[in-house]
Amino acid sequence: MLYYMTQSKSIETPIFPFTAIVGQEEMKLALQLNVIDPKIGGVMIMGDRGTGKSTTIRAIADLLPEIEVIKDDPFNRHPDEAKLDNLSSTDEIETTFVKIPMVDLPLGATEDRVCGTIDIEKALTEGIKAFEPGLLAKANRGILYVDEVNLLDDHLVDILLDSAASGWNTVEREGISIRHPARFVLVGSGNPEEGELRPQLLDRFGMHAEIRTVKDPDLRVKIVEERTLFDQDPYAWASKYKEKQQELKQRIITAQNLLGEINLSYDLRVKISKVCSELDVDGLRGDIVTNRAAKAYTAFYGRKEVTSNDIEKIIVLCLRHRLRKDPLESIDSGYKVKKVFEEIFDMV
Known part of the structure; x- marks a missing residue:
């Protein structure tokens, strides 16, 4: 046996x-x-x-x-x-x-x-x-x-x-x-x-x-106002977003159920691997994660076929931290990923 x-459970607080x-x-x-x-x-x-x-x-x-x-x-x-x-x-x-x-x-x-x-x-x-x-x-x-x-x-x-x-x-x-x-x-x-x-x-x-950090003054003011209103009365303020929250929750559940039906064509998978190879990414984690993220992104938008545009939205997030660092290079790693992606996927 x-x-x-x-351990005792903590008291819930508004999120x-x-x-x-x-x-x-x-x-x-x-x-x-x-x-x-x-x-x-x-x-x-x-x-x-x-x-x-x-x-x-x-x-x-x-x-x-x-x-x-x-x-x-x-x-x-x-x-x-x-x-x-x-x-x-x-x-x-x-x-x-x-x-x-x-x-x-x-x-x-x-x-x-x-x-x-x-x-x-x-x-x-x-x-x-x-x-x-x-x-x-x-x-x-x-x-x-x-x-x-x-x-x-x-x-x-x-x-x-x-x-x-x-x-x-x-x-x-x-x-x-x-x-x-x-x-x-x-x-x-x-x-x-x-x-x-x-x-x-x-x-x-x-x-x-x-x-x-957000630089736009108008956006900064909006963020501060939203937070202030939440702090004043979290329950009443959060209720304004109840419908939006429910919609997004349902969208995520639908995407989870749809995930197994998503198709990523062989041609696009080869191009993803070409990007990883061109960027000299070590190992195969970059390829695997990009494939999975592209499918999840497609499911999130309620479709079953991954497109080049779907891959474009997620590939920087999946690969930017896998590039070898050159201390003398000032080019942003995300920019390098985007540039190679555009060349290989003919999206220049």
């Missing part, structure tokens, strides 16, 4: 609506595509301080539909996954619906806090595998957000990326091993002035969005 030590966020279209698109197809591999968001990174990420999690889970299960597992814990098919499983988990990973988190811990004393004296779930367990089937990920210890970043890619977390201590599902969309954010991630780690994020 495996016992879990559960700024996703559809009310002004600007930052690149970041919003990357997040939407990743919740449509989590296999894209997460998002790295780099940009100036105070540009709404945390607000937008919490807003997308709040927007998503509730999921069915086994009641009081520390891993938010679907009832169909009960067999993984050796439950008999005759056992009656009580279920409930909960919001998509949105977990913040604090910068000073330890490996035990992230992965979970095993109570060795109880295991040795009572023969019980007592496991205290960590943040990876809590984030299963949800979103794991790491602010200032470029300041996080590389070892922890490795653990997060491995779990996000495999969908499992394994905790081993003193010959005792516990494995649990950890499927989540990994979202990292940071300020490039405080340092970049190592290329090996950066490459493992599916998409890379860059955001900048």
Whole structure:
């Protein structure tokens, strides 16, 4: 028998609506595509301080539909996954619906806090595998957000990326091993002035969005007004966006269901790989992610056939962080991707 030590639930607070966020279209698109197809591999968001990174990420999690889970299960597992814990098919499983988990990973988190811990004393004296779930367990089937990920210890970043890619977390201590599902969309954010991630780690994020402080005075005023009104009366103000929120939620659900029917022609797949080859992208992650993101983008717009225009909208997000850095080169990596794309796809 495996016992879990559960933690108390936090009090809900109002969330700024996703559809009310002004600007930052690149970041919003990357997040939407990743919740449509989590296999894209997460998002790295780099940009100036105070540009709404945390607000937008919490807003997308709040927007998503509730999921069915086994009641009081520390891993938010679907009832169909009960067999993984050796439950008999005759056992009656009580279920409930909960919001998509949105977990913040604090910068000073330890490996035990992230992965979970095993109570060795109880295991040795009572023969019980007592496991205290960590943040990876809590984030299963949800979103794991790491602010200032470029300041996080590389070892922890490795653990997060491995779990996000495999969908499992394994905790081993003193010959005792516990494995649990950890499927989540990994979202990292940071300020490039405080340092970049190592290329090996950066490459493992599916998409890379860059955001900048809004310069247009009128747009800045609008953003400030929206936030002020929300802070004054969050519930009343958010109700104005209820219809838009519901429309976008339904659009995402429809896209998720449509994903398996999307067709990406052989010709376009060859051209995507030509772009990656021309840009000297290491490995095949760039090809795979671009294919998946193009399909998710097409599904988001309710179509079944990927076009060159669909690929154009997402290819910079998928490849800009995979280019080899030349310290003497001043050309923006996104511009280089766009230029090569236009040449190969004859869209000049």
